[in-house]
Amino acid sequence: MKKLVACLMFASLVTVVSAPAQEHQHDAAPKKAAETKAPAKELKPPADWKLRLDKPLAPGKEPLSFVEMAPGWHVTTNSSAAILYHPARSAKGSFTIESEMFLFSTEHIHEGYGVIFGGSDLEGPNQAYIYFLLRGDGQFIVKRRAGDATETLVPWTPSTVILPMKPDANVKNALKVVVGAETIDFFANGEKLTSLARKGIVTDGVVGLRINHGINIHVSSLKLDGK
Numbered sequence: 001m002k003k004l005v006a007c008l009m010f011a012s013l014v015t016v017v018s019a020p021a022q023e024h025q026h027d028a029a030p031k032k033a034a035e036t037k038a039p040a041k042e043l044k045p046p047a048d049w050k051l052r053l054d055k056p057l058a059p060g061k062e063p064l065s066f067v068e069m070a071p072g073w074h075v076t077t078n079s080s081a082a083i084l085y086h087p088a089r090s091a092k093g094s095f096t097i098e099s100e101m102f103l104f105s106t107e108h109i110h111e112g113y114g115v116i117f118g119g120s121d122l123e124g125p126n127q128a129y130i131y132f133l134l135r136g137d138g139q140f141i142v143k144r145r146a147g148d149a150t151e152t153l154v155p156w157t158p159s160t161v162i163l164p165m166k167p168d169a170n171v172k173n174a175l176k177v178v179v180g181a182e183t184i185d186f187f188a189n190g191e192k193l194t195s196l197a198r199k200g201i202v203t204d205g206v207v208g209l210r211i212n213h214g215i216n217i218h219v220s221s222l223k224l225d226g227k
Contacts, residue, residue, distance in 0.1 A: 043067035043074075050087060052122055053080040054213075064211075072100075072220040077211050083116055083129070085208025091117065091224055092204035097177045098223045099209070101134075102170040108214030109136035109165055114175055115222070119206030130201065131210045132186050134173055136165035140193055142186060144201070153201075154186075154194050161191040170218065179203045 046068045053063055057080060065076040066084060075084070091097070097115050112133030119129040128146050130153075135141075140162060142154040163171045176187035184196045184203065207224055211217060 043069060046073065048086065049084055050123070051082050051084050052127070053082050055080050069218065072218060072222075074218050075209070075211050076216045077213050079213055081111075081210065081212040083119075083122065083131075083208055083210045085116070085119060085122060085206050087122070087206060089208070089224070090119070090204070090206045091179070093179075094181060095179050096223075096225055097207055098174070098221070098226075099176075100172060100174045100220045102172050102218040102220065103136060103165055104170045104216040104218070105165060105167055106136065106214055106216055108212070111135060111212035111214055112141060113211050113215050113217050114209075115177060115207070116210050117177060117179070117205065117207045118201070118203045119208065120202075122206060128202065129205065130184075130203065132175065132177055133210060133212070134162050134175065134188060138162040138164040140186070140188065142194065142196065153196060157194070159188065159191075159193055161193070162188045 045066050049066075051063070051066070057063055057078075061079060063080060064078055064082055065074070067074050097117055099115050101113060103113065112135045114131060114133035116129040116131045119127075121127050122129070126147055128144075130142070130144050132142050133140065135156070137158075138160070139156045139158045140154070141152065141156045144151045144153055163173055165171055174187075174189050178185040178187070179198065182198055184198050184201065186193045186195070207222075209219060209222065
């Protein structure tokens with residue numbers, strides 16, 4: 001497995017929008033622009049990651065904003081879900097993925113955000129990966145993608161350990177996936193949500209992020225085996 005590379009390389013014909021800086025607070029609602037005294041400065045996308053959208057965009061529509069904002073990255077999606085990944089960052093055998101995410105208020109409360117693993121052919125017609133998502137109403141899902149088809153492994157399921165969206169503040173949730181010799185365990189905020197038998201599920205491959213459409217989120221960390 002390979003160490004996280006903090007960079008972003010974009011797929012052809014897809015651009016990522018830089019955004020003006022906003023004061024970012026993890027434990028309180030972000031300040032409105034009028035309350036921020038520091039002058040805006042340009043935030044830049046990290047170099048050398050790639051992205052893939054679920055569906056083509058209408059002419060003139062920007063796919064998303066993905067910028068470096070310490071610690072981590074800030075992502076705002078528009079009309080399409082997307083996966084974000086570095087093609088050289090992959091895992092095999094037994095491994096652990098961990099990510100902390102801060103969800104900002106959005107009307108798209110039923111759209112998910114989370115991590116992918118087992119990725120292959122992510123630029124081609126036979127794209128494949130497993131994804132584990134949370135959403136703003138405190139539910140989670142596990143699905144498998146193969147080409148244009150998806151299969152639900154665990155349907156949307158409510159859990160009291162997942163913090164739901166708040167109207168005027170960001171909410172932190174920590175996701176974890178533990179791929180063992182025989183099982184795949186899925187966690188939120190330190191509590192196991194569900195477990196799947198590993199047999200029949202391809203887990204070796206690229207690791208990254210999946211953010212569905214209409215989401216405003218800060219990803220403060222994405223670790224593979226603690227790195």
